[in-house]
Amino acid sequence: MKEQPVPSATEVRLPDRQSGGVRTVAICGPPNVGKSTFFNRLTGLRQKVANYPGITVEKRIGTFELAGGETVDLIDLPGIVGLHPRSEDERICMDVLLGAREGIPRPSAVILLLDSTNLQGHLRLVPGILGFGIPTLVVLNMSDDLQARGGSVDADALATRIGVPVVAASARLGKGMERVVSFLEGTLAQPKRVELPVLNSIPAERQWASGAALHAGYHAPEPSLWGRRLDRVFLHPILGPLIFLAVVVAVFQCIFTLAVPLMDGVEAAVAVSGGWLGTLLPDSVLKGLLLEGVWGGVGAVVVFLPQILILFLFVGVLEDSGYLARAAVIADRSMRAVGLEGRSFIPLLSSYACAVPAVMAARTVENPRDRLATLFVAPLTTCSARLPVYALLIAAFIPERPVLGPLVGTRATVLLGLYAAGFAAACGTAWLLKSTILKSKPAPFMLQLPPYRWPTARSLSFRLLDRAKIFLRRAGTVILVTTIVLWVLASIPYQGGEPPAIGDSVAGSIGRFLEPAVEPLGLDWKVAIGLITSLAAREVIVGTLGTIYEMEADESSPELQAALQAELSFGAAIGLLMYFAFAMQCMSTVAIVRRETGGWQWPALQFAYMLALAYGSAFVAYRFLG
Amino acid sequence: MSEAGTLADLGLGRTAIVGDLAFGEADRVRVMEMGFIPGAPVSCQRVVPMGDLAVYQVDGALIAIRRETAEQIGILSSADERAASAKRD
Numbered sequence: 001m002k003e004q005p006v007p008s009a010t011e012v013r014l015p016d017r018q019s020g021g022v023r024t025v026a027i028c029g030p031p032n033v034g035k036s037t038f039f040n041r042l043t044g045l046r047q048k049v050a051n052y053p054g055i056t057v058e059k060r061i062g063t064f065e066l067a068g069g070e071t072v073d074l075i076d077l078p079g080i081v082g083l084h085p086r087s088e089d090e091r092i093c094m095d096v097l098l099g100a101r102e103g104i105p106r107p108s109a110v111i112l113l114l115d116s117t118n119l120q121g122h123l124r125l126v127p128g129i130l131g132f133g134i135p136t137l138v139v140l141n142m143s144d145d146l147q148a149r150g151g152s153v154d155a156d157a158l159a160t161r162i163g164v165p166v167v168a169a170s171a172r173l174g175k176g177m178e179r180v181v182s183f184l185e186g187t188l189a190q191p192k193r194v195e196l197p198v199l200n201s202i203p204a205e206r207q208w209a210s211g212a213a214l215h216a217g218y219h220a221p222e223p224s225l226w227g228r229r230l231d232r233v234f235l236h237p238i239l240g241p242l243i244f245l246a247v248v249v250a251v252f253q254c255i256f257t258l259a260v261p262l263m264d265g266v267e268a269a270v271a272v273s274g275g276w277l278g279t280l281l282p283d284s285v286l287k288g289l290l291l292e293g294v295w296g297g298v299g300a301v302v303v304f305l306p307q308i309l310i311l312f313l314f315v316g317v318l319e320d321s322g323y324l325a326r327a328a329v330i331a332d333r334s335m336r337a338v339g340l341e342g343r344s345f346i347p348l349l350s351s352y353a354c355a356v357p358a359v360m361a362a363r364t365v366e367n368p369r370d371r372l373a374t375l376f377v378a379p380l381t382t383c384s385a386r387l388p389v390y391a392l393l394i395a396a397f398i399p400e401r402p403v404l405g406p407l408v409g410t411r412a413t414v415l416l417g418l419y420a421a422g423f424a425a426a427c428g429t430a431w432l433l434k435s436t437i438l439k440s441k442p443a444p445f446m447l448q449l450p451p452y453r454w455p456t457a458r459s460l461s462f463r464l465l466d467r468a469k470i471f472l473r474r475a476g477t478v479i480l481v482t483t484i485v486l487w488v489l490a491s492i493p494y495q496g497g498e499p500p501a502i503g504d505s506v507a508g509s510i511g512r513f514l515e516p517a518v519e520p521l522g523l524d525w526k527v528a529i530g531l532i533t534s535l536a537a538r539e540v541i542v543g544t545l546g547t548i549y550e551m552e553a554d555e556s557s558p559e560l561q562a563a564l565q566a567e568l569s570f571g572a573a574i575g576l577l578m579y580f581a582f583a584m585q586c587m588s589t590v591a592i593v594r595r596e597t598g599g600w601q602w603p604a605l606q607f608a609y610m611l612a613l614a615y616g617s618a619f620v621a622y623r624f625l626g
Numbered sequence: 627m628s629e630a631g632t633l634a635d636l637g638l639g640r641t642a643i644v645g646d647l648a649f650g651e652a653d654r655v656r657v658m659e660m661g662f663i664p665g666a667p668v669s670c671q672r673v674v675p676m677g678d679l680a681v682y683q684v685d686g687a688l689i690a691i692r693r694e695t696a697e698q699i700g701i702l703s704s705a706d707e708r709a710a711s712a713k714r715d
């Protein structure tokens with residue numbers, strides 16, 4: 001070991017990037033060690049999430065203000081299990097540490113976060129990370145848990161052994177954070193530098209780690225008794241699947257019942273504020289655009305926010321508590337039947353609320369091909385934007401008769417049938433993809449089961465805020481643009497200073513132009529316009545048809561139902577239902593798939609496939625039912 | 627230590643030592659990164675019969691793996707186990 005002079009505490013400042021330049025500190029470590037919790041502790045709300053250009057890994061950057069008013073940029077790097085980059089996550093971590101990632105300066109310091117309850121396994125990463133030659137702080141997180149379970153570690157002894165400062169901390173309770181802050185301020189005492197060996201195999205790394213842990217007097221904690229008891233229940237051959245089903249049903253129930261009053265509230269708020277805005281604005285063309293286009297269009301999206309937040313609240317609780325990994329174990333069997341794996345069930349469940357968060361949730365699926373298959377089929381399951389369309393058409397065309405006793409009537413049966421059709425299409429498509437273009441060699445399936453923990457309100461609210469921001473930004477921009485364009489197309493050309501009747505507008509001409517394409521489905525140009533406008537979001541067709549028939553647009557409006565009955569045959573209506581069940585009538589989903597796959601090929605293929613499926617089934621329905 | 631088949635044969639509650647890993651290089655690294663390093667003690671914590679999966683405790687972590695993957699991980703019977711079976715005899 002080479003010995004070097006000990007720098008005094010005041011000498012050890014983080015190297016400033018240029019005078020006055022921002023300093024960048026990277027936070028890295030294995031998955032699930034509490035990196036997000038730690039990051040949120042330091043940055044609070046001063047953080048933003050973006051994607052690394054061209055790929056799907058999230059880039060999370062926040063700022064931390066030092067005592068003197070200077071700021072430090074903190075980057076939360078994706079979790080790594082080793083220094084042999086194979087996954088995209090690991091490659092990014094390595095690239096950033098090498099300073100090879102475009103747009104991110106090479107960090108001037110690294111905080112390596114390790115789980116002190118599994119120190120031997122995690123210390124393995126130390127020599128490799130220190131090998132990057134960047135000033136490093138090692139944080140032994142979860143020290144509260146370590147203590148509670150009777151373990152212990154001497155952080156100072158470890159620091160002497162590895163030659164960089166080591167701090168025992170609890171990101172959850174905020175303990176030890178003041179020493180992390182001293183590190184950022186450059187005032188934390190540094191131990192004598194130590195030359196660590198270069199290790200190039202995992203067994204060698206692991207052996208070194210055992211030695212280091214021994215040197216640090218590490219006592220591993222007792223395995224948690226509660227964890228074992230809970231696993232005995234949650235992974236029980238009979239109870240396990242029953243609990244899993246109960247959880248899924250409960251999530252559903254809440255998405256659809258708890259969310260309804262909130263969604264109604266948002267809807268009312270949008271309507272009231274729109275009306276209020278209407279009285280404020282002078283009458284002009286712009287007023288129509290602002291009220292109907294912008295306010296109405298954005299309102300149509302914001303309505304789904306409560307539902308999405310409730311969904312993510314559930315997913316957050318399940319994930320933070322540790323149950324989600326157990327649920328993935330239970331779901332693995334059924335998912336495997338269609339060629340996917342246990343983790344795919346989370347996105348598929350989410351997509352019953354909305355495909356946008358579902359596509360984002362597909363990130364939890366590790367194998368890239370399985371991930372693609374998952375996000376490809378997610379939009380086939382029945383999202384809640386289909387419900388207003390289903391409600392309108394079912395009410396207009398399906399007479400209510402009892403089927404199974406007085407409670408289950410024909411209408412409920414048709415609705416259930418549509419859910420089943422979506423589910424079957426998703427399963428069939430997954431199977432098809434996994435046996436053709438997304439076929440993959442069987443890779444070892446391994447899933448780490450994290451310890452059970454109480455979810456904290458703090459971590460849940462950070463998650464919700466994050467998801468809300470992403471949803472509003474992504475979905476909002478697409479919908480906004482589409483609604484404005486459609487509104488303009490429906491309002492030009494002006495005739496004698498007045499907006500045209502819909503049939504004479506540019507939108508009307510487009511509808512007529514498309515009429516031959518929808519004629520085989522028994523539909524006319526009016527519905528064709530609706531099919532186009534509802535590309536923005538499915539439920540938009542209800543409003544469009546209302547405008548076209550000049551009726552009050554509401555899915556329970558009897559006038560609109562009567563108008564539809566007069567225009568469409570029974571077979572065409574069933575066909576239209578099938579069309580909405582299968583078509584990718586949602587630009588937000590297209591946009592999110594593009595973002596998540598980093599290109600247009602997948603969303604284009606998905607759109608074409610779903611359109612073909614939708615058109616084909618609508619055609620068959622119209623042919624057979626007339 | 628003696629050869630004792632693969633991880634898939636390890637009974638519930640039993641402990642063994644990780645032996646040969648019958649994977650290609652990339653998968654081998656992945657499996658080792660999850661803690662299945664030759665020489666590490668591993669114990670079978672739960673069997674999920676419906677799912678064809680089992681949960682193992684290895685290197686301080688709980689890992690669920692599919693049976694077909696477990697079949698590719700060789701095990702050696704551990705010293706404790708041998709001592710325990712010697713006592714039983």
Ligand SMILES: Nc1nc2c(ncn2[C@@H]2O[C@H](COP(=O)(O)OP(=O)(O)OP(=O)(O)O)[C@@H](O)[C@H]2O)c(=O)[nH]1
Pocket residue numbers: 030031032033034035036037038079141142143144145169170171172173319320321453454455456459
């Ligand atoms: N007891 C205890 N729990 C903690 C501590 N820090 C984080 N946790 C919990 O550990 C779990 C994982 O924390 P996250 O912050 O999501 O971990 P992460 O490293 O960001 O995980 P990934 O994003 O999956 O890589 C959460 O349930 C946290 O509440 C801690 O210091 N003590």
